[in-house]
Amino acid sequence: MSKGKERTILLADCQSFYASVEKADHPGCRDKPVAVAGDPAMRSGIILAACPIAKSYGVSTAERLGEALKKCPDLVVMRPRMQHYIDVSLMITKIYEEFTDLVEVFSIDEQFLDVTASLPIFGDPDTIAQTIQRKVLQQTGVKVRIGISSNKILAKIATDIWAKKNATGIYTLRPPAVEANMWEQPVSKMFGVGSRMTAHFARLGMYTIGDVARTPLPVLKDKFRARFGKQSDIHAEVMWRTANGLDDSPVTPGTFDTPPKSIGHMMTLPRDYAESSEVDTILLELTEEVCRDCRRKGYMASIVTVSCMCSPFDAPTGFSRQMKMPDPTNHTGTVFQAVKKLFYKFWDTMPVRRAGVMLSQFVNDDTYQLTLFEDQIKARALEKVTDSIKDRFGNSAIVRASSLTAAGQAQNRALKIGGHYK
Numbered sequence: 548m549s550k551g552k553e554r555t556i557l558l559a560d561c562q563s564f565y566a567s568v569e570k571a572d573h574p575g576c577r578d579k580p581v582a583v584a585g586d587p588a589m590r591s592g593i594i595l596a597a598c599p600i601a602k603s604y605g606v607s608t609a610e611r612l613g614e615a616l617k618k619c620p621d622l623v624v625m626r627p628r629m630q631h632y633i634d635v636s637l638m639i640t641k642i643y644e645e646f647t648d649l650v651e652v653f654s655i656d657e658q659f660l661d662v663t664a665s666l667p668i669f670g671d672p673d674t675i676a677q678t679i680q681r682k683v684l685q686q687t688g689v690k691v692r693i694g695i696s697s698n699k700i701l702a703k704i705a706t707d708i709w710a711k712k713n714a715t716g717i718y719t720l721r722p723p724a725v726e727a728n729m730w731e732q733p734v735s736k737m738f739g740v741g742s743r744m745t746a747h748f749a750r751l752g753m754y755t756i757g758d759v760a761r762t763p764l765p766v767l768k769d770k771f772r773a774r775f776g777k778q779s780d781i782h783a784e785v786m787w788r789t790a791n792g793l794d795d796s797p798v799t800p801g802t803f804d805t806p807p808k809s810i811g812h813m814m815t816l817p818r819d820y821a822e823s824s825e826v827d828t829i830l831l832e833l834t835e836e837v838c839r840d841c842r843r844k845g846y847m848a849s850i851v852t853v854s855c856m857c858s859p860f861d862a863p864t865g866f867s868r869q870m871k872m873p874d875p876t877n878h879t880g881t882v883f884q885a886v887k888k889l890f891y892k893f894w895d896t897m898p899v900r901r902a903g904v905m906l907s908q909f910v911n912d913d914t915y916q917l918t919l920f921e922d923q924i925k926a927r928a929l930e931k932v933t934d935s936i937k938d939r940f941g942n943s944a945i946v947r948a949s950s951l952t953a954a955g956q957a958q959n960r961a962l963k964i965g966g967h968y969k
Contacts, residue, residue, distance in 0.1 A: 555672050555695065556798060557660040558702035559643065559679065560711065561636075562690040564656035565596035568635050569625045571688025580604060581623045584612045595627055635687055642682050646675060649798045657706075659699055661798035676717045692716040700738060700794035704729065708736050725792040730757025738789055747774060760790035810844070811852070811905030812836045814956060819858050819898035825954035826899055827887065831879075831947065832956060833904040834886050838879040839934055841906055845913075847875035848906035851882055853889040857897035865901075866893040875910045879930065882906070 561567065565583040570576050580601035584594050592612035604619035616622055636655045643650045646669055649661035662675055669675045676693040683691045693716065694705030701720050708729075709718035720728065735745040737756050751770050753759050759767070764787050771783035788794065812833050820826050830853075841848060849871055856865035872885050886904055 552663070553697045554661060554663045555666060556697065556699055556702045557662060557672070557676060557679075558653070558694045558699070558706045559639075559658050559660060560692045560694075560706050561639065561656040561683075562692055562711075562716075563596050563598050563602075564636075564689065565627060565632055566598040566601070566625075567596075567689045568632055568687070569628075570598060573625075576623055579623050580606070580619050580621060581625065582606055582612075582615060583625050583627050584615075585627065635689070638687055639683055639689065639691075642686065643679065645682075646679065648800065650800055651798045653703075659702065659798045672719065673717060680716060690716065693718075695719040696792075697722060698792070698794040699796055699798065700789055701725070701792045703738050704736075704792070707738065708732060720792075722792055726757070726760075729792065730755060730760055730790075732756050734759060737786075739785065750774070756790050759786055762787070806846075806909065807844075809852075809905050809907035810837055810840045810846070810848075811903060812840075813854070813901065813903030815901045816899065816956070819900055820954060821898040822954075823891075825952075826890070826894075826902070828952060828954040829899075829902050829956065830886050830890060830904065831883055833902060834883045835879050835947075837904050837906050838877050838882055838930075841877040841909075842912065842930065842934060845911060846906075846909040847877045847912045848872070848882075849875045849908040849910070850906065851885045851889065852903075852905040852907065853886050853893075854901075854903040854905070855890065855894060855899055856901040857895065858900050864895055864897055867903075868893050869907075871908075875908075877906075877912055 566581050569583060570581055573581075578600070580598065580603075582594050582597040582601050585592055594606060594608055594610050594612060594615050597606045597608060597615070601615075601619060601622055604622075606615045606619050606622065612624065616624075632655060640650060640652065640658060643658060643660055647660050647662050647665045651659040653659055662669070662672065665675065666672070669678065672695045676695060679693065680691050683689055692706055692710040694702045694707070694710045695717065696702040696705055696719065701722070705718045705720035709720070710716055732755060733745075734740055734748045734753055734756055735742070737759070740748070748754070748759065751774065753762070762770075764784060767787050768780050768783040771779040771786075775782065814829060814833060816829065820829065850869055851872060852867060852869040854865070854867035868889050870885060870889055872881070876882060882904075890902075
């Protein structure tokens with residue numbers, strides 16, 4: 548591609564992805580309202596996806612299952628199958644890669660494609676988008692909506708505001724049309740702006756995307772500093788560039804291959820845990836998961852963070868605190884001692900409903916600090932063996948005795964991905 552040539556970027560979004568996959572697998576539900584939701588008994592009764600028919604009844608993503616059933620008593624509720632959704636998402640990626648090698652995963656149901664070099668081969672952008680829609684629908688049963696522009700942010704906005712709403716599921720938003728088409732939209736429709744940010748903009752007298760775009764950047768930074776503090780310049784510039792449709796970032800395959808800044812796990816408990824012995828069981832399970840992830844990826848961490856939310860639901864208390872460990876480590880026992888130290892320093896003894904453990908500030912684990920009081924070589928060898936058993940036979944193939952108590956959740960979590968059933 549010659550320097551300065553306008554790019555052609557697509558943002559492909561799978562319509563109601565989880566629900567669409569379920570309807571494709573269950574043809575008898577084609578004309579029924581379908582939603583994918585967690586298990587209410589496990590405090591995860593939240594709508595993860597709703598098909599268009601369900602949405603026509605007012606069912607929406609992230610609302611409680613009970614509320615959705617009040618709106619739509621005939622709602623067909625299906626338990627999530629996360630591994631299956633991941634597999635279908637990978638199938639869709641392979642279809643996209645038939646048109647370009649520049650495919651960037653944005654989420655499980657959204658991906659960017661740079662088809663600039665593909666135009667002479669597959670036709671104009673609309674033709675490519677229509678072909679992609681047809682192939683994905685034929686092979687997976689999932690409908691795809693596609694926004695087209697010259698950069699990623701405009702392609703994303705084209706999808707969210709227009710392609711998701713029109714009959715074709717395709718919309719092109721080129722830079723010359725930004726002022727006429729995008730600036731008149733409510734600021735709440737701008738990418739990166741939620742309900743709280745919408746309220747902040749309203750207090751600043753900005754109600755449309757154009758209101759933000761037309762504000763000189765230095766003025767917007769001053770307004771953000773006055774409202775959010777001195778460290779808000781970057782946030783102001785991101786909002787200003789988004790409103791003006793400016794984005795120089797390339798479509799980058801393998802985005803998730805870059806080293807992570809942190810590795811963590813969080814768990815919402817099936818009931819309130821009030822006893823320290825129960826809490827210890829959960830903290831150890833979380834620590835083991837996080838340390839195993841670090842070992843798998845070849846990292847040791849220097850910083851450990853512990854977070855907690857306590858009941859009651861309507862007036863929760865909690866904390867998130869971190870500490871630096873003496874030496875970088877991914878050893879479960881060592882990290883667990885730091886986790887307990889942090890937790891019990893800040894816990895107010897109220898019943899725990901959610902807990903999390905996170906590690907950060909990584910170094911490679913090919914070298915480590917030996918100590919006088921711990922046989923690290925033996926400990927690392929033991930964890931390598933237990934990790935290999937879990938890799939081969941599943942996470943629940945070998946668990947600690949405490950995880951077999953009523954408080955333990957390791958066996959249940961082994962059935963899930965990202966907190967949802969595989």
